[in-house]
Amino acid sequence: MRITELETYPLTDQRGFSLVEMMIVLALIALASTFVLTNVTKRFAQGKVMAAKTQIRQLGTVLDDFKRVCDFYPTTEQGLDALVKAPAGRECKNYDPDGFLKKVPEDPWNTPFIYESDGNKYVIKSLGSDKKPDGQGDAADLSSDTLD
DSSP states (O other): OOHHHHTTSOTTOOOSOOHHHHHHHHHHHHHHHHHHHHHHHHHHHHHHHHHHHHHHHHHHHHHHHHHHHHSSOOOTTTOGGGGTSOOSSSOOTTOOTTOSOSSOOBOTTSOBOEEEEOSSOEEEEEOTTTTSTTOOGGGOOEETTTOO
């Protein structure tokens, strides 16, 4: 290539993005992804709360079936395990040999449900995402006697 040929291609006609333009685009992408991530995280937490409420209601239905068959709810001592195998103590004559459940579920935060009963009524609780009593917001405790 000769020098005269280089002169026919002016260097002022370069195309592309400047560093400032690239930084602005990256900042906008980061800002947008922050909003998306915040909403996804919030929806995920709300979904777990809804799942826990559904599980508590379903366990209540199974407990009502247990009472229909056995004429009492399992006591606190017998616990939810009485839905899997026949409870010790107070006997249920018509207990299904296969049980009412295959396995007692845990709440969406992989924590066992808290079950309290005197045999006549019951309360099922989940401590929420913080796994501690008296949480707030998405970490609030859930109870069968206060579900909406």
